[in-house]
Amino acid sequence: MPISEQRGRRPSPSGAAVATPVHSRLTVLSGPSGVGKSTVVAELNRACPQIWISVSVTTRHPRPGEVDGRQYHFVDDHEFDRLIASGALLEWARFAGNRYGTPREPLYAKLEAGVACLLEIDLAGARQVKQAEPDARLVFLAPPSWDELVRRLTGRGTEPAEVLERRLAAARQELAAADEFEVTLVNTSVQDVCRQLVALIDKCDLRKAERGRHSGPPGRRRHHQPADRRAP
Numbered sequence: 235m236p237i238s239e240q241r242g243r244r245p246s247p248s249g250a251a252v253a254t255p256v257h258s259r260l261t262v263l264s265g266p267s268g269v270g271k272s273t274v275v276a277e278l279n280r281a282c283p284q285i286w287i288s289v290s291v292t293t294r295h296p297r298p299g300e301v302d303g304r305q306y307h308f309v310d311d312h313e314f315d316r317l318i319a320s321g322a323l324l325e326w327a328r329f330a331g332n333r334y335g336t337p338r339e340p341l342y343a344k345l346e347a348g349v350a351c352l353l354e355i356d357l358a359g360a361r362q363v364k365q366a367e368p369d370a371r372l373v374f375l376a377p378p379s380w381d382e383l384v385r386r387l388t389g390r391g392t393e394p395a396e397v398l399e400r401r402l403a404a405a406r407q408e409l410a411a412a413d414e415f416e417v418t419l420v421n422t423s424v425q426d427v428c429r430q431l432v433a434l435i436d437k438c439d440l441r442k443a444e445r446g447r448h449s450g451p452p453g454r455r456r457h458h459q460p461a462d463r464r465a466p
C-alpha cells in the first residue's frame with residue numbers, strides 16, 4: 235500500500251477524511267546519465283544535510299573512489315535477485331548492462347518519521363515510484379545541450395566505449411521523457427540547480443527532517459538533497 239494511504243489522514247472542512255500528501259516529502263531526481271545528478275546531490279548534501287538520500291543497490295562494479303554503502307550498496311546478481319524476490323526494493327531497473335534498485339525499508343522508515351527524502355534514479359525507476367507513490371515529486375535534471383551531455387559523459391573517462399554508447403542511447407530516451415516530470419531544472423551550474431532545489435523544499439519538511447535526524451538512528455546516506463513540497 236502506498237505510504238500516502240497508510241498515514242496522514244485528516245478531516246477536511248466537510249468532515250470527510252482526506253489523505254495528507256505525506257509523499258510530497260519524497261522527491262525523485264532523474265535525468266540522463268552524465269547530466270550531473272550525483273554532483274548536484276553531493277552539493278545538496280553539503281548544503282542541506284537534513285534531507286535523507288537513499289543509497290541504492292547496484293550490480294555495477296564500484297568506480298575508483300566509490301565506497302560500498304556510501305554511493306551504492308554493491309551486490310552481485312544473486313543478491314540482487316534475492317532482494318527483488320523478497321520485495322525489498324521499491325523499484326528497480328536495468329541501466330547500461332547493470333541493475334539498480336531502491337531499498338524500500340530505510341526509505342519508508344524515514345518518510346514515516348517525517349523526514350524529507352530524495353531518490354536519485356533513472357527514468358524507469360522514477361516511473362515506478364510515481365506509480366507506487368503518486369504524491370512523490372518528480373524533478374528532471376536536463377543538460378544545457380546535447381553536445382554538453384556528450385562532452386560530460388565522454389569526459390568522465392570511467393567507462394569503456396561500449397558502455398558509453400549504451401549510456402548515450404539511454405540518454406536520448408530519457409531526454410524525450412522530460413515532459414513526464416513536474417519540474418525540469420537545467421544544469422547550467424551546480425550551485426544554481428541546488429538553489430532551485432532548495433527553493434522547492436518546504437521549510438516545515440525541513441524542520442521535520444531536522445527532528446528526524448536528531449531523534450532517530452542514523453540512516454545510510456548517499457549524499458543529501460532537498461525535497462520540495464507543494465502541498466500543505
Ligand code: 5GP
Binds near residue numbers: 291356
Ligand atoms: P551510475 O552507474 O552512473 O552511478 O548510474 C547509472 C544510472 O542509474 C543513473 O541514471 C542513476 O540515476 C541510476 N540509478 C542509480 N540508482 C538507481 C536506483 O536505485 N534505481 C534506478 N532505477 N536507477 C538508479
